[in-house]
Amino acid sequence: MAELEHLGGKRAESARARRAEQLRRWRGSLTEQEPTDRPGAGRPPQSRRAGPRVRFEDGAVFLAACSSGDTDEVRRLLARGADVDTANVDGLTALHQACIDENLDMVKFLVENRANVNRQDNEGWTPLHAAASCGYLNIAEYFINHGASVSVVNSEGEVPSDLAEEPAMKDLLLEQVKKQGVDLEQSREEEEQRMLQDARQWLNSGKTEDVRQACSGATALHVAAAKGYSEVLRLLIQAGYELNVRDHDGWTPLHAAAHWGVKEACSILAEALCDMDVRNKLGQTPFDVADEGLVEHLEMLQKKQSVLRSERETRNKLIESDLNSKLRSRLFKDKEKVLYGEETRKSQEMEDEEKESSSSSSEDEGEDEASESETEKEAGKKPEATVNHSHSGSRSSVVEQTPAPAQDTSTTSSARRFSSLFNKPEEPRAESPSAWRLGLRKTGSQSALSEPAATREALRDRGPSVCRSASSPRISALLGDRDKVRFLHERSPLGSESIV
Incomplete structure (x- = not known):
């Protein structure tokens, strides 16, 4: 039990660190510093200055208004067609930001305007994950009462209850898990099982029908490598998936596996002879973005990969030489068959000529024997006549x-x-x-x-x-x-x- 609590503490600490980094980037952006008073908001427009004017996208303006807590401005933007689930580059929506800022009024306002309470960011976090990690019990209760799922798994295989540090928050979430009859282990394996099914189907059909993520451009191979779905990774490689496929940032699956510290995924990709020196759009190799404890393992895999490449090249050369020798031996056998056929035909012709000559000689011999027999008959008749005359x-x-x-x-x-x-047997030939x-x-x-x-x-x-x-x-x-x-x-x- 103590070990589980320690593991939960590490996860919560990691989550808070990532959220703090997101907030730091957000607060330093131009969107967050944009003033809320805009032309047409009841104030006269400022005089125009010479030179170009910076304009922001509607989504960035909407997120800035939600972050500032200006519900009137948010309402006007929604009336003009703004998307309530607009997300930034990290996949954070206005509802995620309101949870991080502990702004319950903005949370209620966005949920009442049909914001998705189960929307996930790039790391798979829902607003309930954020509320559970930060320990905001009132916001978590509000989300649960409005249909938030307690079984959604993030990129690290964690559900909201795994991120809860405070006992009250953990009890609330576990009680809801029991009430809904949710199997958390099955929920953690649900995505992997779904990907396994798709990978088997692609392997059997010989056709890969993968759809990239719209925001990051990640493929199924990126997801399997980052989350450590080893069996899915092997099936996708066996199905012929491109090992060095890139997302929108130029990251390959090896970049993802190295960054998230998935040792087994790195080994599988390296043994499949992926490119370990490929660079992303920032010029970073998998070694540059890898977890600190994985760099040494990557170096060992690179040496092993060079040995595997040389062995494969040697094996290919042996196979090629074997095929060439078999082809030459086949040609030689065919030539021998042709020569043997010619010799057989010549010998058969000679035998036929000998048979014809022997048949003609046998006919002459038969005629000689026939004439000899007639001569003997005549010789036999002469003594008969003599005997007959002697008895006269x-x-x-x-x-x-x-x-x-x-x-x-x-x-x-x-x-x-x-x-x-x-009685002499006759040969079967034309007489x-x-x-x-x-x-x-x-x-x-x-x-x-x-x-x-x-x-x-x-x-x-x-x-x-x-x-x-x-x-x-x-x-x-x-x-x-x-x-x-x-x-x-x-x-x-x-x-x-x-x-x-």
Whole structure:
């Protein structure tokens, strides 16, 4: 509890110091020193002097009138169209200034003229933040009764009750928090969660639809860096957000993170290789605007960043050389494929030529074998005629009708030769007309040679009653002389006399 009170005291002290600086700048400005008596306010105009005359914007005039407490002048300016929520360069409105000045009458006047009680300045402070920090209990009660929120979070993640030092002020604000059922932790995380949702949407869609703040020109990356939203910062960088984007004052996100002392945000931006030497419009680098305790950390990050840059350059060179080597090897492989295809085509052509020459030689060989077989047939017939003439005599008529049997040896050898020729597997190639005629001769010869053997087997199986066909072999080829006589005697109806 004591630690929380100490933390609250530091926050309140910091808030008062910032407000004092704002008041100092305001009181030293020309707007604050402008007199309230203006031409047309019931007094005669002063005589004009030679030379240029300084004129102020309507907003600056309105703020000066509110700061001086001239309600009549403020009312006339509002009637002429002045904006009651006009803010200065720090985002302070007239209501903020009235709270700082503890001017309850001006506070009531501005609220009655529809001033926004929850308007935030550049640091996220509402008028209730200012009243709670300064300890103005009556002004805080008035704001609460007119709709001021007790859960608005400023740039440092503080709600009004966090800035209250006096017990009465803290009790008032905490009682109102309990009464409204507000979850302060959820309120502190609300902005970060909303930015997380937007960052995820931008990352998934591939399109960043950020809207800059109208007054400061700050982007979502500036806000995430200044407030230490680390996850939001990483998602925005991953979505391709510009690391060195500038606001209206030329500040980059690193300027904001360094100024507000957000160590982790500085590390994330430096590791993403942002520009650490960039200057704002006043010529200041992030080192110049950084919190005193963060300068050493920034110097360490700059050294680390130089190492990361050199490593990235080396890696890019290696990737580029690897890609070049792969491209060269691919070209070499393509060239090898082309050369191999040419060699394959040439070898295929040579094989085709060899096949054609071998087919022509095989046809010649087949014709030679066919002529040789015909010669053997004629040679086999000559001994048959000799045998037939040797058996002439009393049985001359029978010998003339019965052809001489072919010799078994020559027949078997010839059949084997032709069967070996036909059983040889043929190559699938186009045959010439001579080969086609040769095939026909081979088929006819094979049938003629295989016929006598089949006929003999058939005659052995058949009985004597089967008549001999014209293609059957002669009796003299199957039987001896005595058997032939006996066979003819049995078959003749006249008996043996007719044969003799």
